[in-house]
Amino acid sequence: MTEPLDGFPGRSYPLGANPSFSDLVRANVPTFPPSDSASTTVEFPHGTTVLALKFDRGVVMAGDRRAIEGFTIADERIDKVFPADETSAIAIAGAAGQATEIVRLFQTELEHYEKVEGDRLSMDGKANRLAQLIRQNFPMALQGLVVVPLFAGYDERRSEGRIFRYDATGGRWEEADYHANGSGSLHARGTLKKRWRPGMDLETATRAAVEALYDASQEDVATGGPNPLRGIYPSVRTITSEGVNPLPDDDVKAAFEAIIGGSTEASKEHGGSQARETQDQT
Amino acid sequence: MSFQPYVPPEQLIKDRSEYARKGIAKGRSVVALEYADGLLFLAENPSGTLHKISEIYDRIAFAGVGRYSEFEDLRISGVRLADLRGYAYGREDVTAKTIANAYAQALATIFTAQIKPYEVELLIGQVGDQPGENELFHILFDGSVADEKGHVAMGGRSDELTEAMRTAYQEGASLAEAVRAATGALSSVEEKPVEAPNLEAAVLDRNRGRRKFRRLADEELATILEGSAS
Numbered sequence: 001m002t003e004p005l006d007g008f009p010g011r012s013y014p015l016g017a018n019p020s021f022s023d024l025v026r027a028n029v030p031t032f033p034p035s036d037s038a039s040t041t042v043e044f045p046h047g048t049t050v051l052a053l054k055f056d057r058g059v060v061m062a063g064d065r066r067a068i069e070g071f072t073i074a075d076e077r078i079d080k081v082f083p084a085d086e087t088s089a090i091a092i093a094g095a096a097g098q099a100t101e102i103v104r105l106f107q108t109e110l111e112h113y114e115k116v117e118g119d120r121l122s123m124d125g126k127a128n129r130l131a132q133l134i135r136q137n138f139p140m141a142l143q144g145l146v147v148v149p150l151f152a153g154y155d156e157r158r159s160e161g162r163i164f165r166y167d168a169t170g171g172r173w174e175e176a177d178y179h180a181n182g183s184g185s186l187h188a189r190g191t192l193k194k195r196w197r198p199g200m201d202l203e204t205a206t207r208a209a210v211e212a213l214y215d216a217s218q219e220d221v222a223t224g225g226p227n228p229l230r231g232i233y234p235s236v237r238t239i240t241s242e243g244v245n246p247l248p249d250d251d252v253k254a255a256f257e258a259i260i261g262g263s264t265e266a267s268k269e270h271g272g273s274q275a276r277e278t279q280d281q282t
Numbered sequence: 283m284s285f286q287p288y289v290p291p292e293q294l295i296k297d298r299s300e301y302a303r304k305g306i307a308k309g310r311s312v313v314a315l316e317y318a319d320g321l322l323f324l325a326e327n328p329s330g331t332l333h334k335i336s337e338i339y340d341r342i343a344f345a346g347v348g349r350y351s352e353f354e355d356l357r358i359s360g361v362r363l364a365d366l367r368g369y370a371y372g373r374e375d376v377t378a379k380t381i382a383n384a385y386a387q388a389l390a391t392i393f394t395a396q397i398k399p400y401e402v403e404l405l406i407g408q409v410g411d412q413p414g415e416n417e418l419f420h421i422l423f424d425g426s427v428a429d430e431k432g433h434v435a436m437g438g439r440s441d442e443l444t445e446a447m448r449t450a451y452q453e454g455a456s457l458a459e460a461v462r463a464a465t466g467a468l469s470s471v472e473e474k475p476v477e478a479p480n481l482e483a484a485v486l487d488r489n490r491g492r493r494k495f496r497r498l499a500d501e502e503l504a505t506i507l508e509g510s511a512s
Contacts, residue, residue, distance in 0.1 A: 005388040008359035017358045108369050115361045
């Protein structure tokens with residue numbers, strides 16, 4: 001029974017069924033992946049700062065909401081944190097179109113494996129698979145369509161949250177505590193370094209995440225800060241043994257207000273970029 | 283090239299049908315029925331890992347009887363087709379009808395063109411948003427398709443089982459009632475009570491999120507079946 005069935009997509013595997021969806025698309029869709037001769041002079045949206053940090057029950061993953069095209073803000077409300085399956089999530093920084101496509105492919109990849117094999121992939125299996133998908137995107141990355149995701153999940157076999165980061169070549173590293181990716185990541189990482197503590201609870205972790213994104217938005221034009229006037233707050237998701245759940249906007253808002261309350265007082269005492277801004281205006 | 287003796291097509295079809303029917307009759311049965319929240323699939327299956335009932339896509343489930351290697355092959359092809367369709371178009375564009383048609387085509391070709399026909403029967407079920415919108419397709423070894431309503435039985439002693447289901451089936455039954463009805467029908471045909479560890483059951487529950495498919499664990503089945511005894 002090695003012949004593909006009439007009317008069904010074929011297989012390409014030495015023995016048994018290949019559980020990989022991306023191999024299946026490659027074999028059956030002639031236009032996939034898109035040819036690498038595309039010109040990069042076109043402007044396309046970029047997503048910017050995303051981060052993930054561990055807390056006592058799992059991982060908090062957050063991203064700002066801005067996408068930019070050159071010096072223009074393309075979108076103020078995009079979501080960069082997506083559930084990959086029931087127990088893991090992926091956050092993207094980089095060329096937005098390319099990144100969402102990789103996310104969609106990765107989501108289907110995990111579900112396809114689960115259905116064909118009857119079992120979920122291990123956390124390491126998922127992380128490796130994502131690395132291969134990024135590596136397949138390398139020709140596009142050379143042309144500027146770089147995609148650098150963060151991947152986090154709750155490892156049910158180890159009963160702990162885990163974070164993986166990637167580079168454009170498909171390099172995969174596991175992070176012990178926290179990580180941030182994207183144009184504002186340097187500043188976000190600085191804040192996380194100060195704020196992160198082992199075994200912190202969800203509230204403190206959310207606050208650290210929102211503060212890191214807020215700091216990044218103050219230093220990096222491509223990262224969007226919280227905008228209370230228009231009700232735009234960073235997207236935050238928790239990844240725990242209960243699955244991947246979005247944190248309600250109200251909780252994010254509360255975290256943001258707590259930071260603002262704290263930092264205005266602090267800036268009055270020590271001076272800081274906040275204080276200087278107000279001085280400039282007056 | 284060797285000459286093959288002439289066999290009239292009627293005889294060929296008859297022989298192949300008989301062969302396939304015999305193969306299927308050796309195996310155990312599967313029943314599917316509509317209940318208040320969607321579709322229930324129930325099979326007698328002592329193995330906890332070699333499934334007869336599986337998920338194909340968000341709203342679509344698969345059940346197969348007969349030769350395991352053959353319906354497993356068909357199942358994986360179905361998952362491939364569904365995922366590829368859903369990826370290329372949209373998730374709601376993947377329908378039971380598409381998949382049932384593809385199976386019908388494949389089985390019809392295999393039935394006439396290959397050395398031996400597949401000894402399988404398949405059920406493709408899709409849960410609708412409203413109770414009246416469920417779909418159940420029953421596909422036979424020769425590629426013929428039937429669109430079923432209410433309940434279907436297939437496999438080893440499907441005629442007796444259909445008869446038993448006709449009396450046991452109630453429209454709009456709860457999950458527990460549906461499980462008990464189907465288990466009762468299976469037990470009456472097997473002429474021995476079927477216990478929870480030997481049952482495989484799954485539902486397409488319209489109240490679930492995107493993926494409607496859920497397996498019922500042995501403990502859950504046991505609790506439901508104990509409820510009928512008391």
